[in-house]
Amino acid sequence: MPESKHPVYGPTYAEMRDPDLLDPVFRACAADLQNRSPLHRDNLFNIHWLDARTGVSAFLVPQAVSGLAANLVVMDGGTFPSGSMKVGPAYAMLMERELNEGIRPGSTTVIAPSTGNFGIGAAWVARVKGYEARVVMPSGMSRERYALIERYGATTDLTPGSEADVNLTLQRTQDRYAGQSACAVLGQFSDLANYRFHRHVTAEGVRRAVQGLGLDGVDLFVSAPGSAGTLAAGEGLRESFPDLCIAAVEPEECSTLTDGGRGSHVIEGIGDQMVTLIHNVHATDLVVRVPDVHTIRGTAVFSGSTDDIMAMFGVDADCAVRLQGRFGPSGICNVVGAMQAASYLGLDQSRTVVTVATDSNDRYRSVLDRLSNNLGRQPHRRDLSGWWSETRELEPVRQVLDIREGDHRERLHGMKRDTWVPYGYSADFIDSMQDRTFWDREYALIEQLDLQWQALRQPPASCR
Ligand SMILES: Cc1ncc(COP(=O)(O)O)c(C=O)c1O
Numbered sequence: 219m220p221e222s223k224h225p226v227y228g229p230t231y232a233e234m235r236d237p238d239l240l241d242p243v244f245r246a247c248a249a250d251l252q253n254r255s256p257l258h259r260d261n262l263f264n265i266h267w268l269d270a271r272t273g274v275s276a277f278l279v280p281q282a283v284s285g286l287a288a289n290l291v292v293m294d295g296g297t298f299p300s301g302s303m304k305v306g307p308a309y310a311m312l313m314e315r316e317l318n319e320g321i322r323p324g325s326t327t328v329i330a331p332s333t334g335n336f337g338i339g340a341a342w343v344a345r346v347k348g349y350e351a352r353v354v355m356p357s358g359m360s361r362e363r364y365a366l367i368e369r370y371g372a373t374t375d376l377t378p379g380s381e382a383d384v385n386l387t388l389q390r391t392q393d394r395y396a397g398q399s400a401c402a403v404l405g406q407f408s409d410l411a412n413y414r415f416h417r418h419v420t421a422e423g424v425r426r427a428v429q430g431l432g433l434d435g436v437d438l439f440v441s442a443p444g445s446a447g448t449l450a451a452g453e454g455l456r457e458s459f460p461d462l463c464i465a466a467v468e469p470e471e472c473s474t475l476t477d478g479g480r481g482s483h484v485i486e487g488i489g490d491q492m493v494t495l496i497h498n499v500h501a502t503d504l505v506v507r508v509p510d511v512h513t514i515r516g517t518a519v520f521s522g523s524t525d526d527i528m529a530m531f532g533v534d535a536d537c538a539v540r541l542q543g544r545f546g547p548s549g550i551c552n553v554v555g556a557m558q559a560a561s562y563l564g565l566d567q568s569r570t571v572v573t574v575a576t577d578s579n580d581r582y583r584s585v586l587d588r589l590s591n592n593l594g595r596q597p598h599r600r601d602l603s604g605w606w607s608e609t610r611e612l613e614p615v616r617q618v619l620d621i622r623e624g625d626h627r628e629r630l631h632g633m634k635r636d637t638w639v640p641y642g643y644s645a646d647f648i649d650s651m652q653d654r655t656f657w658d659r660e661y662a663l664i665e666q667l668d669l670q671w672q673a674l675r676q677p678p679a680s681c682r
Contacts, residue, residue: 224322224348225676228262228313230668231414234306235422237266244678252299257370259346261299263678265306267423269297276427276572277540282531284557285610288565289433292553293424294544296578298339300366303576305339306419307412307447311404312343314411317670321402323348329395329403330354331387333380334363335487335577336406336445341372349402354387354395356380359486362581382472382482384490392641408495408638410660412447417661421454424572435459438563438571440506440556442467442488442548446497448574453501453657455572463563465504465618466497467555469513475505475630476619483510484585487548487576492637495648498657499630504562505619506555512612515605516550518586518597521579530603546582549575554609562614 233239240248240263248263255261269275275297279290295303312328315321328351330340337353344351351372355363358380367374375394377386388407395401406412428436436459439452443466452464466475472489473479480491485508493499520527524538533541545553552573560571579586590596597605621627635648650656 224324226313226316226322226671226674227259227347227676228309229265230671231310231418231664232668233263234266234415234419237263237268240678256299257346260678262309262343262346264299265309267293267303267420268426269294274427274430275423276431277544278431279541279553280531280533280537282533283541283606284553286557286560286565286571287567288437288560288569288571289431289567290553290556290560291428291431291433291570291572292544292549293420293427293572293574295574295576296544296580300339300342300370301577301580302335302339303420303574304335305342307406307415307445308336308339308404309343310411310415311406311409312340312347312402313671314667315402315404317667317674319402325400326402327352327400329391329401331384331391331403331405333384333387333486333490334359334581337372338363338366338370340404341367341370344372345370354391356383356387360582360584362584366581380482381484381486381489382480382491385492388641406445406447407490407492408641408643410496412445413450413496413498413657414661414664416447416450417454418664420448420451420574421457424451424455425458428570428572433570434568435570436462436572437565437569438463438465438556438560440465440467440552440559440571440573442485442508442551442555443494443497444488444490444548446494448576449497449502453498456501463503463559464501465506465555465559466502467506467508467551469551470507470509470617473507474633476507478633485510485513485547485551486582486585487546488551493630493634495634495638495643497634498651499627499634500652500654501657502627503620503622504559505621506558507617507619508551508554508558508612510547512554512605512609513547513551514585514589516554516609517545517547517579517582518589519602519606520545520550521586522597522599522602526599526602529599530606543579545575546577546579547585549577554612557610558612558614558617562618562620
C-alpha cells in the first residue's frame with residue numbers, strides 16, 4: 219500500500235448505521251456544520267438517516283394522498299449532505315478503495331459514471347476529502363445537476379443522450395479511465411460497497427424510522443433501481459421481518475425488468491436499461507411499472523403551495539409542509555409504485571410499506587418549467603388535483619408483475635450475465651450470485667472493513 223501524507227478520514231459503516239456511536243459533542247458539532255459550512259470535512263459524519271432535529275428522516279404519507287389502508291412511510295434522502303442519499307454509496311465506495319488500494323488525494327482522480335445524484339455525491343465526497351473528480355454523465359439531464367457538480371469543483375465528461383443512455387457512460391468510463399493508475403473509478407452499478415451501504419445503513423434507518431413513527435414493522439419495501447443499491451435495504455430489513463416483500467419499480471416506457479423493454483423515459487436516476495451487477499434478483503418479489511408522465515406531474519402536485527396541498531387532500535398545514543417539495547420524479551415513482559404494490563398485496567391498516575425519496579424537488583426546477591411550458595401556463599390547482607386522481611386510477615393488476623413464481627428471476631439473472639460478461643466479469647462469478655450465500659458473505663465483510671478503517675483513519679476530533 220503506498221505511503222501518503224494524507225490521513226484517511228470519515229465514519230465507519232457502523233457509525234453511519236448508528237451515529238449515536240459517535241461522541242455526542244462531536245456529533246452535535248458535525249450536525250451544526252451541515253448548513254453552516256457544507257464543505258467542511260466533518261460533514262462526512264452527517265452521512266446517515268437520522269435527522270438531527272427530529273431523530274428520523276422519514277414521514278408518513280396520509281391516506282388521503284395514497285388511498286391505501288396500509289401505512290405508507292417515505293424515507294427522506296434529501297436530508298443527506300449534497301442533497302441526496304446517493305452520497306452514502308459514493309462515500310462507502312471511496313472509503314473501501316482508500317482502505318484496499320491505498321489511494322489518496324493528490325495522486326488519484328475520482329471518476330464517477332452517473333446520471334446525476336451519484337455523480338453529485340461523489341463530487342461532494344471527493345471535494346471534502348481533497349480529491350479531483352470527474353463525473354461521466356449524459357448531456358441531457360436536468361441542468362441543476364451540472365451546476366451542483368461544478369459547484370463542488372468536479373469536471374464533467376458528457377456522453378450523448380439522457381437517463382436511458384447510461385450504458386454510454388459505462389462504455390466511456392471503460393474506454394477512457396478503467397485501468398488507469400491515476401483514476402479511481404467508482405462503479406455504482408457493480409461495486410458491492412453500494413450494496414453494503416444500503417443493506418447495513420439504510421435498512422437500520424428504516425427500522426428506526428418505523429419505530430419512531432410508532433409502527434410495528436415493515437411488510438413491503440419498494441424502490442426503483444438505478445443501481446439497485448437501495449433495494450438491498452429490503453434484504454437488511456428481512457433479517458428483522460422475514461415475511462417482508464421487496465418490489466422493484468421501473469418506468470413503463472423502459473420495462474427492462476418486466477419484459478426486457480429498453481425505451482427512453484424521463485425519470486432521472488432510475489430505469490437504466492439493465493440488470494445491474496449488484497442487484498440480487500433472487501431477493502426481488504414484485505416488479506411494478508409506472509408511466510413516466512405520472513411522476514413528472516406528481517412532482518408538480520407536491521411542488522405547489524401548501525394551500526394547494528391542504529385543499530387537494532384535506533390535510534392540515536403541518537402535513538402539507540411535510541409533503542411540499544419532498545419529491546423529485548423518482549420519489550414520486552417510488553410512492554406510486556408503493557401504492558400499486560401495496561394494493562396488489564391487499565395490505566390492510568395493520569401493515570406498513572416503506573419507500574424512498576432519493577432527493578427532493580430542488581434539482582428539478584427545469585423539469586417543472588418544461589411541464590409549464592408544454593401546458594402554456596403554470597398548472598392550476600384543478601390540473602394538479604386531476605393529475606393525482608388519474609394516478610390513483612392506475613390498476614395494480616396491470617402494473618404489477620409477480621416474479622415469485624415462474625422463471626422470471628432466472629431470466630433476470632441471464633440478462634445480468636449478458637450485460638456484465640462484456641465488462642470482464644466471468645460467467646462463473648456472476649452465476650455465484652444466484653446463491654444467497656454470495657450476498658451474505660459480501661455483507662459480512664463490513665465487520666472486518668470497519669476494524670481496518672478504525673485502525674487506519676485519523677480519529678474524529680473536535681470539529682471546528
Ligand atoms: C433521483 C434518483 N432516484 C433513484 C435512484 C436509484 O437509486 P439506486 O441507485 O440506489 O437504485 C437514483 C440513483 O442515482 C437517483 O439519482
